[in-house]
Structures are given as C-alpha cells and as structure tokens.
Amino acid sequence: MTNRIIPTLLRTQVVTAAVLAPCMGQGLGGKKLTNRLDGASGPGSVPALLHRNAKKFASAPAYREKEYGIWQSWTWAQTEEEIEALALGLLSLGINEGDFVAVIGRNRPRLYWSMVAAQMVGAIPVPLYQDANAEEMAYVLGHCGARFVIAGDQEQVDKVIEVQDQLPEFERIVYLDPRGMRKYDHAKLDQYMELQDIGRSKRAELGAELEARQAKLTYDSTCVMLYTSGTTGKPKGVVLSNRNVIETSKTSAEFDHLSQSDDILAYLPMAWVGDFIFSVGQAMWTGFCTNCPESADTMHTDLREIGPTYYFAPPRVFETQLTNVMIRMEDAGRFKKKLFDYFMAHARKVGPALLDGKSVGIWDRIKYAMGELAIYGPLKNTLGFSRVRVGYTAGEAIGPEIFDFYRSLGINLKQLYGQTEATVFITAQPDGQVRSDTVGVACPGVELKIAENGEVFYRSPGVFVEYYKNADSTAGTKDAEGWVATGDAGFIEEATGHLRIIDRAKDVGQMASGALFAPKYVENKLKFFPNILEVVVFGNQREECTAFINIDLTAVGNWAERNNIGYASYQELARHPQVMDTIQAHVEEVNRSVAQDEMLSGCQIHRFVVLHKELDADDGELTRTRKVRRRIIEEKYADIIAALYDGSSSVSTVTEVTYEDGRKGAIKATLEVRAAQVQPVAQKMAAE
Amino acid sequence: MRVTDMTTEYTTADGRRIGGTVMEMKNITLRFGGVEAIKNISFDIREGEIRAIIGPNGAGKSSMLNVISGFYVPQDGEVWYKGAPRPPMKPFEVAQQGIARTFQNIALFEGMSVLDNVMTGRLTHMKTGLFAQSIWKGKAEQEETENREVAERIIDFLEIQAIRKTPVARLPYGLKKRVELARALAAEPTILLLDEPMAGMNVEEKEDMSRFILDVNDEFGTTIALIEHDMGVVMDLSDRVVVMDYGKKIGDGTPDEVRNNQDVIDAYLGVSHD
Known part of the structure; x- marks a missing residue:
C-alpha cells in the first residue's frame, strides 16, 4: 500500500466527467437509438420503452425462465401483452395513481412484469427482499403504505397475512404460485394469471383508462422505490424517477456497448437497485434478454446453460466459485492437476495483458492458445462464463488473487462502485484500465468530489429524488447543489483518475494513540484468505486492534476431510487447534502487510477469537446484503470483546441464535483467545 | 371406542x-x-x-x-x-x-440420477414395448416426452430441481427421502403409502416433509x-x-x-x- 492516502484525503478534489469519461457518447452496439428517446422528445418512462421494444424487437426473446426443466421464453411482443393484461387486472381492482405496490419473491419474469404493470397504471412498485422476516416486511409495507402486494408464493403471502393487522392501508395480495393456496380465504387474494384473465376480459372497458394513465407518465414521475438494506437503523425508501433510471441505464449501456443481443442472468435480490437497473432498466433500454433461474439452488447450472454475456456478481460469488474450482482440482488426478497448475501459472503471467490488448510475445500467445484449448475454455464453460463480454463485481472489495484469476482466464471482469441513491453507477472501470485495487473512473455524467474528512461525494443525473417520508435524511445526504454523500472514505489517484475506497467514512476512526483506524481495510485483507469467511475488527479509541473471525466451512471443511480430521459442527471445527494455528498464520501475514503502510500500521491485530457461530442476517448481525452491523455485534458479544482486551486466554459465552423458521435457541461455547505477532511500526521505511 | x-x-x-x-x-x-x-x-x-x-x-x-x-x-x-x-x-x-409406496430404508437406484429415478415411477404408465423404446421413434419418443413432463412437474413440486441430474448415491439422507416420495408420486397413485417418511430427520427436514405431504394431499387429492x-x-x-x-x-x-x-x-x- 502507498503512504499517500492521508495527504490525498485531506485535499478537496473536484473531477468532472468530461475529464474522466473517455467512453462517453459512444454508440449502442451499432444501434442508433439515443436522441429519439430522451425524456423531452420520446418515451420517457419504462412502460414507454416496453412499447417501443414490443414494436422494434417484437419476436426477440425478452424474458426467459427455466421451469419444469425447460427454458420457457417470452418475446417482447408477448411480454407487452402479459404486462398490459396485468395492468388492466390491477385497474379492475381499483388501483389508483400514486399507490404503492410491493413486489416480493424470487427473480421471476412475472414479478418483473408486475413492476412494469404497476408503473403503467401510475402506481409505484416497491420490490422487497424475499428473505426478509415478517417484521422487517411489516416496517417497509407500513412505511410506504402499500395497498397492494404482489407475492411470489405461499411463503411470502403468509408473511404478509401475519402482519396485515399492523398495515392499515394494505388491501389485497396478488399471488403467483398457486401451490398450497387453495385453502386460503380468497376475500383478499387474487391469483396472478386469473387477474390477468380478468384484465383481458375488461380490455374494452378499461383500455382507455390504461392509455390515459400511461400518457400522464413523465420523465420526472416516480419509476420505483427501493429500500436501502439498512446497515444503520431502519431501511430508507429511495425514490427514483424515470429520469434517474433511464438516464443511468442509457449511459451505462453505452459505456459497455450493451445491445439487444446480450443475455443476463437475473439472480440477485429484486429489491436491490442493481437488479432493478440490470433486469428492468437496461433490459428495457437495450432490449436484451433477462433470464431467470429455476430456483436459487440451480443458479450455477442455469448460469452454465444460459451463458450470459453481461454478468454481475458480488465478490462473494466469485470467491465461492474459485474455492469450488480449487477444491475440485485438489481431488483431480495428478496429470490433470499438473496441467491445470502449469497453464494457470501461464495465464496469470499473460492473461490480463492479453485482455487489456497489451503487446504479448508470439510464443506466449501460442502457449495461451493451447491453454485456452486445454484448460481455460473448458473451465470457463463449466463456470458458465464462456460468453461473458462484460462482467462486474461490486459491493465489497475483491481479493486481488480472485480478481486476477478470472481476468487471466480471459473473462472481462471489472469493478464498479455505486449505491442505491445514485441509481447504481458512480464509478466503473473502462475496458483496458482494470485493476483490483480501484473502483474505476467516474461514469459518464457523474461528478466526484472528496471532502476534507475523506468522504466521497458525487453528483449525477442518477441522483435519487428523495428518501420517502424522510426529509431530514434527504437533507442530510443530498445538499442543495445536488451533491450526495456516499458515506465512504476514499481518494482519487492523481495519475489515473481512478477512485479508491478505503472504508465506510463513519467506520474510519482513531485509535487511542491517534493512529488511523480503518477496520474494513484489515478485514478485507483477511477475507481474501479462502479459509476466512467473515471478520470484524475492533480498535476504535483503543490501544490496539482485535478481531472476530468466522472460518469458511466449505474451505476448512474440505481441508479437514483431506487431513482426516473429524468434526460434527461448525463450532467444533472452528475451535480445532490446527484451524486456530492456520488462522493465526493468516492474521500474522496480514499484520506484516498492514505494517508496510505507515498510516494504517496501527491497525495490526494483536488478539483474536474464532467465533463459535457464523454471523447471520437472521440474528441481525449482518444486513440482508451481508454487510457487517458493527454496533449490534459490539453489543451482542460485549463479553468476548472484553476478554480480547483483558488478557484472558479463554472466554465462556452463551449466544442466542434464530433458526430459519424463526425459533430461538442458544449456543454455549468456550472460545480460545489467541495473541498474534505484530510488526514494529514502519515509520523508518516511510521516512526514507 | x-x-x-x-x-x-x-x-x-x-x-x-x-x-x-x-x-x-x-x-x-x-x-x-x-x-x-x-x-x-x-x-x-x-x-x-x-x-x-x-x-x-x-x-x-x-x-x-x-x-x-x-x-x-x-x-x-x-x-x-x-x-x-x-x-x-x-x-x-x-x-x-394405483398403490405406490416409499420405504423405511430408502430403496432407490443409487447409481441413477434423480430424474431417472423419478421416471421409473412412470413405468406403470408406459405402454410401448422394449423394441419401440430402444428404437425410440414416434410413439416411444412422444411417450417419453409426456412422462418426462409429469416427472418434471413433480420435481418442481418437491423443489428438487437443483439435484435433477445428480446421482442419488451422492445425496444426503433427507433429500433421498424426498426423491423417494417423488418417485412414488410419479406413479400418480390412488393411495400413497409412506413408511416412516420422517425417520432420522432433523426438525427442519421434518417440517419440510410434513409440508410436502400436506401439499401432495391438497394439490393432487392423493389418499x-x-x-x-x-x-x-x-x-x-x-x-x-x-x-x-x-x-x-x-x-x-x-x-x-x-x-x-x-x-x-x-x-x-x-x-x-x-
């Protein structure tokens, strides 16, 4: 790491998109759609884009879903008809303009359609996290006052029914999967397809009303409301206008040359802004095909079958896949293993350079081509990445080894940085300028600014309208000139203009000695080890840093199996002395690396424990997007933290856990507290 | 009494x-x-x-x-x-x-995939003979398609899509039990006999299995x-x-x-x- 972080952080920088966006204004995969469709002169809403696609790409596939073992597909023309039928159905239920329609379920074409149908009738779709429990759901439904809920299946319907008494505005549920629903009292329930049939039968009666409502949609009417995952406090409803969604979809599609012939796999939570932009925004803008997996468990099989050309995954997914590949290679025959190691070493040497179009010697090229035949091609095929033209990862830092592994195979994996309030895109890496330690340059139309405390600010056409019913938060996040605080601390590299993020601004603190405390920086370094799943580092206002560690059960379990180490549970494996030794070695290696950095060398981990349970969203320790909730963890495990600082060698604790079905239980454990070697602070090195 | x-x-x-x-x-x-x-x-x-x-x-x-x-x-x-x-x-x-059953100590074809196992449940519904099946043209092909569709609906119903092509031998106990239920259901029985469907399961698996049994009864009207x-x-x-x-x-x-x-x-x- 450099020791330039702080000097750079302290300077206020304004970098405009004109400087940083060489890719701006490029064509749309050869299709000239741009000018005709901006808000002022053309279709300025998502439903309007749908009608355009239904004419323009009538018989091209718009949505696919694997069901009953077969990929079922709908063309754009069919999609338009289905969505209109549902919109008419909703009208027949008496939906008003401005009503909120909650959408809950796994990624399915019909649920995406329901969001567009809601927009058609002037209502506002609010997608919810499908794994949210009933109380979490009640908060969101109550906050927006949803009148209608469109639910994927019985499980979601049950949750809504459970909390309906707390929801005065709630009126009806439309459910998709009829399974198990026959016995329910249907006074407040409609089946999705039946509602569509009602809509179709009333076309003559309600068609004009539907037309009128669509005509009223403008570039500034609300397109969707998305709730933030609530890393701190209650979730906030982020209101995005058609302008936000369409402008962002347009510029980002141009940035990566997305076109109608692309394919994506929609498998990330529908409530997440990224999924909305990919599967609705960009899909509607470019007309590409959105493919929905059969179930969450079949995602990898479906990925392989579809072979998307445009793919997004959080680092965790790439990590898991790499871990699986490595585990399977461990079990492979000796010849295969040798071949794999030989060609992967070569790929790491020249693969990224080839991908960036840099000059590579002819012999290296031939060797790489042989590797493509023997290893890279088949491996990409197995992973489902054969056709990936543009791949993105975001949300967390990705380990350099993981990132380079995929890039060396010839997969154009890049990083982007964004948030709900920006309609995803703040920065992204242009082709040819990809590195694992930056998040790229400002996206077209985005301006960046670094505040004095290091916090990153941006301004763009994608900037959200407001937090629904929360003017205070809106004012606290977005200033009068439209600058939005990201809450992340970072700096812009002077040489390249790339943005680098170091941590959440509020998590960056000070140690008792005055040294900078950036927990995420250390946590990420530790999480790059396949054996480590999750880390929480403590040390704000304290003398030294300590850490909680979760082992990765897949990786460590496989290691245990190969070494004939028996274990019955996560807890038992986590406390195994050899596992503790391995983790200690990892911690010490990270300490050595952290010590290299003058500013952050105070963040070395002095003592740590391997936790007796995995941190889990059901216990409130992680958000639904799997981000660590520090404050809750600090309160819940206060006894363990105390032991980390009082010098004891072990600590006994009882922890309450919530099972998937909502029941509670308790885990008792005695944890060993280990001390790790720390390096002397590297001040001398920096002085030289 | x-x-x-x-x-x-x-x-x-x-x-x-x-x-x-x-x-x-x-x-x-x-x-x-x-x-x-x-x-x-x-x-x-x-x-x-x-x-x-x-x-x-x-x-x-x-x-x-x-x-x-x-x-x-x-x-x-x-x-x-x-x-x-x-x-x-x-x-x-x-x-x-029209009577189908599952067994207390699972009796599946371990080497075959889940889908193939479920398809064996369709045996009583197949009419084409050995010869037609081996040539696999016309009627036999059509029959296979129809039966596959029934099998797929049951796979969907029991939420075992992810293991459709996995050999049964590689599955954990709880899933094998579910595959057995799928095979029995594939026969579209009048009466379904379940021999200790919940034996050896943990609480969560028991709850899943209970839900499937109720759903089968409710959805297909199976006794x-x-x-x-x-x-x-x-x-x-x-x-x-x-x-x-x-x-x-x-x-x-x-x-x-x-x-x-x-x-x-x-x-x-x-x-x-x-």
Whole structure:
C-alpha cells in the first residue's frame, strides 16, 4: 500500500466527467437509438420503452425462465401483452395513481412484469427482499403504505397475512404460485394469471383508462422505490424517477456497448437497485434478454446453460466459485492437476495483458492458445462464463488473487462502485484500465468530489429524488447543489483518475494513540484468505486492534476431510487447534502487510477469537446484503470483546441464535483467545 | 371406542373433501411362524384423507403397510380395495392398481440420477414395448416426452430441481427421502403409502416433509396412508389415526380422540403388559 492516502484525503478534489469519461457518447452496439428517446422528445418512462421494444424487437426473446426443466421464453411482443393484461387486472381492482405496490419473491419474469404493470397504471412498485422476516416486511409495507402486494408464493403471502393487522392501508395480495393456496380465504387474494384473465376480459372497458394513465407518465414521475438494506437503523425508501433510471441505464449501456443481443442472468435480490437497473432498466433500454433461474439452488447450472454475456456478481460469488474450482482440482488426478497448475501459472503471467490488448510475445500467445484449448475454455464453460463480454463485481472489495484469476482466464471482469441513491453507477472501470485495487473512473455524467474528512461525494443525473417520508435524511445526504454523500472514505489517484475506497467514512476512526483506524481495510485483507469467511475488527479509541473471525466451512471443511480430521459442527471445527494455528498464520501475514503502510500500521491485530457461530442476517448481525452491523455485534458479544482486551486466554459465552423458521435457541461455547505477532511500526521505511 | 362417522362424505375444517371408503382391512391376521405380527385388525382408509398408523417399536406397523401394499399375504382376513376383495397378487400388480409406496430404508437406484429415478415411477404408465423404446421413434419418443413432463412437474413440486441430474448415491439422507416420495408420486397413485417418511430427520427436514405431504394431499387429492412413530408430527398431519401395539389395534379415530384414549396413553408411556 502507498503512504499517500492521508495527504490525498485531506485535499478537496473536484473531477468532472468530461475529464474522466473517455467512453462517453459512444454508440449502442451499432444501434442508433439515443436522441429519439430522451425524456423531452420520446418515451420517457419504462412502460414507454416496453412499447417501443414490443414494436422494434417484437419476436426477440425478452424474458426467459427455466421451469419444469425447460427454458420457457417470452418475446417482447408477448411480454407487452402479459404486462398490459396485468395492468388492466390491477385497474379492475381499483388501483389508483400514486399507490404503492410491493413486489416480493424470487427473480421471476412475472414479478418483473408486475413492476412494469404497476408503473403503467401510475402506481409505484416497491420490490422487497424475499428473505426478509415478517417484521422487517411489516416496517417497509407500513412505511410506504402499500395497498397492494404482489407475492411470489405461499411463503411470502403468509408473511404478509401475519402482519396485515399492523398495515392499515394494505388491501389485497396478488399471488403467483398457486401451490398450497387453495385453502386460503380468497376475500383478499387474487391469483396472478386469473387477474390477468380478468384484465383481458375488461380490455374494452378499461383500455382507455390504461392509455390515459400511461400518457400522464413523465420523465420526472416516480419509476420505483427501493429500500436501502439498512446497515444503520431502519431501511430508507429511495425514490427514483424515470429520469434517474433511464438516464443511468442509457449511459451505462453505452459505456459497455450493451445491445439487444446480450443475455443476463437475473439472480440477485429484486429489491436491490442493481437488479432493478440490470433486469428492468437496461433490459428495457437495450432490449436484451433477462433470464431467470429455476430456483436459487440451480443458479450455477442455469448460469452454465444460459451463458450470459453481461454478468454481475458480488465478490462473494466469485470467491465461492474459485474455492469450488480449487477444491475440485485438489481431488483431480495428478496429470490433470499438473496441467491445470502449469497453464494457470501461464495465464496469470499473460492473461490480463492479453485482455487489456497489451503487446504479448508470439510464443506466449501460442502457449495461451493451447491453454485456452486445454484448460481455460473448458473451465470457463463449466463456470458458465464462456460468453461473458462484460462482467462486474461490486459491493465489497475483491481479493486481488480472485480478481486476477478470472481476468487471466480471459473473462472481462471489472469493478464498479455505486449505491442505491445514485441509481447504481458512480464509478466503473473502462475496458483496458482494470485493476483490483480501484473502483474505476467516474461514469459518464457523474461528478466526484472528496471532502476534507475523506468522504466521497458525487453528483449525477442518477441522483435519487428523495428518501420517502424522510426529509431530514434527504437533507442530510443530498445538499442543495445536488451533491450526495456516499458515506465512504476514499481518494482519487492523481495519475489515473481512478477512485479508491478505503472504508465506510463513519467506520474510519482513531485509535487511542491517534493512529488511523480503518477496520474494513484489515478485514478485507483477511477475507481474501479462502479459509476466512467473515471478520470484524475492533480498535476504535483503543490501544490496539482485535478481531472476530468466522472460518469458511466449505474451505476448512474440505481441508479437514483431506487431513482426516473429524468434526460434527461448525463450532467444533472452528475451535480445532490446527484451524486456530492456520488462522493465526493468516492474521500474522496480514499484520506484516498492514505494517508496510505507515498510516494504517496501527491497525495490526494483536488478539483474536474464532467465533463459535457464523454471523447471520437472521440474528441481525449482518444486513440482508451481508454487510457487517458493527454496533449490534459490539453489543451482542460485549463479553468476548472484553476478554480480547483483558488478557484472558479463554472466554465462556452463551449466544442466542434464530433458526430459519424463526425459533430461538442458544449456543454455549468456550472460545480460545489467541495473541498474534505484530510488526514494529514502519515509520523508518516511510521516512526514507 | 368412538369412531368417526364413515358412511357419508364430509369436508374437513380446512376445506378438503373426504370421500367414501377406498380401502378396507377386514379382520387381518398375519403370522410369521409362531409369531402373530398382526392380530385381527380392521380399519378403513377413505378417499382423500391422510391416514396414519402409529405405535411403539415392534407394534406391527410395517407389517401392516406390507399387507396393504400386497407384499405380505395375511393368513386370515381380507383386503378390500375399491369395493371388492383383493385377491393375493404380486407387488407389481398392486402397483398397477394405483398403490405406490416409499420405504423405511430408502430403496432407490443409487447409481441413477434423480430424474431417472423419478421416471421409473412412470413405468406403470408406459405402454410401448422394449423394441419401440430402444428404437425410440414416434410413439416411444412422444411417450417419453409426456412422462418426462409429469416427472418434471413433480420435481418442481418437491423443489428438487437443483439435484435433477445428480446421482442419488451422492445425496444426503433427507433429500433421498424426498426423491423417494417423488418417485412414488410419479406413479400418480390412488393411495400413497409412506413408511416412516420422517425417520432420522432433523426438525427442519421434518417440517419440510410434513409440508410436502400436506401439499401432495391438497394439490393432487392423493389418499395417503403413513406410518410414523413421531407422535407430534402424526397428530398435526393426519385426519384419522390407527394406533397399534403388540400387533393389536388399541385405538382408531381423529388425533384428538386418539390422544385422549387411555390405552394409547398407556402404550406410549409404558404400562406393563401382563
């Protein structure tokens, strides 16, 4: 790491998109759609884009879903008809303009359609996290006052029914999967397809009303409301206008040359802004095909079958896949293993350079081509990445080894940085300028600014309208000139203009000695080890840093199996002395690396424990997007933290856990507290 | 002993229609040499209901299920099926009559994929012969497509899509049980016999399995007879329960009736038999 972080952080920088966006204004995969469709002169809403696609790409596939073992597909023309039928159905239920329609379920074409149908009738779709429990759901439904809920299946319907008494505005549920629903009292329930049939039968009666409502949609009417995952406090409803969604979809599609012939796999939570932009925004803008997996468990099989050309995954997914590949290679025959190691070493040497179009010697090229035949091609095929033209990862830092592994195979994996309030895109890496330690340059139309405390600010056409019913938060996040605080601390590299993020601004603190405390920086370094799943580092206002560690059960379990180490549970494996030794070695290696950095060398981990349970969203320790909730963890495990600082060698604790079905239980454990070697602070090195 | 009225059709509290008697055991006695496994037992199974047979270990539950499935032929008594006494028949003939079952210790084809295993459940519905099947043209191909569709709907229903192509040998126990249920369902049976569907499962797997059993009954209207010794599960699932102990029937009725039956309480809490 450099020791330039702080000097750079302290300077206020304004970098405009004109400087940083060489890719701006490029064509749309050869299709000239741009000018005709901006808000002022053309279709300025998502439903309007749908009608355009239904004419323009009538018989091209718009949505696919694997069901009953077969990929079922709908063309754009069919999609338009289905969505209109549902919109008419909703009208027949008496939906008003401005009503909120909650959408809950796994990624399915019909649920995406329901969001567009809601927009058609002037209502506002609010997608919810499908794994949210009933109380979490009640908060969101109550906050927006949803009148209608469109639910994927019985499980979601049950949750809504459970909390309906707390929801005065709630009126009806439309459910998709009829399974198990026959016995329910249907006074407040409609089946999705039946509602569509009602809509179709009333076309003559309600068609004009539907037309009128669509005509009223403008570039500034609300397109969707998305709730933030609530890393701190209650979730906030982020209101995005058609302008936000369409402008962002347009510029980002141009940035990566997305076109109608692309394919994506929609498998990330529908409530997440990224999924909305990919599967609705960009899909509607470019007309590409959105493919929905059969179930969450079949995602990898479906990925392989579809072979998307445009793919997004959080680092965790790439990590898991790499871990699986490595585990399977461990079990492979000796010849295969040798071949794999030989060609992967070569790929790491020249693969990224080839991908960036840099000059590579002819012999290296031939060797790489042989590797493509023997290893890279088949491996990409197995992973489902054969056709990936543009791949993105975001949300967390990705380990350099993981990132380079995929890039060396010839997969154009890049990083982007964004948030709900920006309609995803703040920065992204242009082709040819990809590195694992930056998040790229400002996206077209985005301006960046670094505040004095290091916090990153941006301004763009994608900037959200407001937090629904929360003017205070809106004012606290977005200033009068439209600058939005990201809450992340970072700096812009002077040489390249790339943005680098170091941590959440509020998590960056000070140690008792005055040294900078950036927990995420250390946590990420530790999480790059396949054996480590999750880390929480403590040390704000304290003398030294300590850490909680979760082992990765897949990786460590496989290691245990190969070494004939028996274990019955996560807890038992986590406390195994050899596992503790391995983790200690990892911690010490990270300490050595952290010590290299003058500013952050105070963040070395002095003592740590391997936790007796995995941190889990059901216990409130992680958000639904799997981000660590520090404050809750600090309160819940206060006894363990105390032991980390009082010098004891072990600590006994009882922890309450919530099972998937909502029941509670308790885990008792005695944890060993280990001390790790720390390096002397590297001040001398920096002085030289 | 009070027995629920058996003469007329009725609708349960949750809206399922229970029809007339579809199968009836009349004074069944089964002996293995000198051991009387089943002693003069009579009960009936009605269309659309979930009928449980419970009892402590060694009570004769599995023997009873084997009598129903035609695997054992009782020395005394008759099995009436769809209003007529059933002559002794081979198990495959019973299967052809619309009775499918799962086994206490899983009997799947371990080397075959889940899909292939489920397809074997369709065997009784396939009409083309060996020759047509091996050439696989015209009728055989069409038949395969139709049967595959039924199999896929069941795979979807039981949420085992992710393991469709996985060899059964590689699956954990709980999933194998579900695959067995899928295979039995693929036969589209009139009566589904489940032999300890929840044995060896953890709480979560038990809950899943219970939900699937209820859904099968609700969705396909399949009559289900199941053996189980987890009392809690049985009481929640079934419409009527037969309780056996030492080969004798000691109780028969709705879960509530059975729960309050003194003989049943004794059998479960362990009163000395003398």
